[in-house]
Amino acid sequence: MAALGKRGTISQASDFDAEVDAEKLRAAMKGTGTDEAAIISILTKRTVAQRQEIRDAYKTSVGKDLLDDIKSELTGNFEKVVCAMMMTAPAYDAYELRSAIKGAGTDEACLIEILASRTNAEIKAFTAVYKQEYGRDLEDDISGDTSGMFRRVLVSLATAGRDESTAVDEALAKQDAKEIFDAGEARWGTDEVKFLTILCVRNRNQLVRMFQEYNQISGRDIEDSIKREMSGSLEDVFLAIVKSIRSKPAFFAERLYKSMKGLGTTDSILIRVMVSRSEIDMVDIKAEFLKLYGKSLHSFIKGDTSGDYRKVLLELSGGEI
Template sequence: MAALGTRGTLTEAAGFNAEEDVQSLRSAMKGAGTDEAAITAVLAHRTNAQRQRIKEAYKQTVGKDLAEDLSSELSGNFRSVVLGLLMLPTVYDAFELKSAIKGAGTEEACLIDILASRSSNEINAINAFYKKEYGESLEDAVEGDTSGMFKRVLVSLLTAGRDEGNNVDKAQAAQDAKEIYEAGEARWGTDEVKFLTVLCVRNQNHLMQVFEEYQKISGKSIEDSIKREMSGCLEDVFLAIVKCMRSKPMFFAERLYKSMKGLGTTDSILIRIMVARAEIDMLDIKAEFQKMYGKTLHSFIKGDTSGDYRKILLELCGGE
């Protein structure tokens, strides 16, 4: 099986042997302590497809579930990374969304990060798995846990109705830009529905044209207008959509930076992006990170995390 993407730090391990990896993992879990370095050496250097084969071989050889065994042996952030690596991408996204919704509060950042950045096909796959695994639709779960226009934007994204084509209708783009301007900057109060209609439905190429037209009409970027016109989670989700349309690697580089700068690290965001993007576009994210912040992602992770958690993230990062 080929890797999920061509711009990831994770590529297929040469001479891959699932049975040998199973033995390495079993040895790492034997005895009084757990050898986290041995676990990292295997799981942080295999593609998702290879990790699925290791899981199958483990069940055949040992008669137990690898994720369950590792879960009982590990703890904290290191366990979160390892368990994330063992899931299929769709399963991991669904699991993260479920975790963001359940419990006392909602982790809006997770809902935004995933739903604003995934393709229509990916969202359809997440919806299908979520319903099968958790017994309710993701849309119902989101509707029950969010409110107002923020909820409406998330529900729109969940319909996976974005045009995935490449066509740009210049006249329509000019009209879209005009309507967004008139719904925001040009009036008292903001008609957020117009922003939703354009930002959640049009294809990427078309939106790039809309953003260009908007700059001409208003004299400012669409991002600046969103910041002026909106606040809170609604501002966050619209900005995320715009940034993902412009450049997903740039969006994720910024998310990683913000998860580590200042007091404390937002581990959930850091883990989610490192696990989900390692095989897709981590090389591009690293390049954008260095360009935007003048430091390597590797050095940031090194300075902001510790122990085995740091080591596995640095392996996923793929060096300086």
């Protein structure tokens, strides 16, 4: 749901006409009954940018918000996934973050997934939309809903201050690896601040190099040390940062797998990942899914979902590898 990427499964429709699509969607929803197949065939073959043009054309020609009509015509997870597809990337992230924070309890996993995996530009964009849409400051809401070192890590990520250069400083990689080792495995207790100042700030290439140095020093992958030194949400957020840095496609493949394995399906995660990555790196996520779990993402979706909801997810997945 960001800028169109060649590794996505959704690409721009050729011969696109927003007014024609708007008319077809109106016909699919007016009168008795709903033509779900028409809605699926149009919206799953359009990019987010094209869907916004359709929404504008619909309002001009019908005098109503397309999203409102979709909500009145569809139900359940089918409604949720189609509504998610109709939002811009920053608006969708902002919506998911707000949903994770408001009400009783906090969806820490949602906060971690979004904040640990987005670029600086993406974080700045959804932070601005969050303020505009909800009249609230995202950082303040995170601070009010979380606590301790976990809160400090999330706030650090929300500032969008990560170095995004590609340069690697070999001496710094060695120094950072030793400092993290000294802050964790080499002492009684854990200096979590040291993990924060390195993992939330350094650029991707620098961290990948540091992970290699850490393995040389400690004899362990840094993920293993994080699991040994921390617990709960703090462990989860540091692991998410490391996994996302190593490979975003593998990180999201694991998210999808965990959303569908075992009893029941965590549809909120499944919808969020499928929609948010469909234009960015879904091709790579599918490849990682097959490599990691020995079954295709397509087959998991078919086995864990049903009806029109399943049809939309299969379209977003781009079919079999």
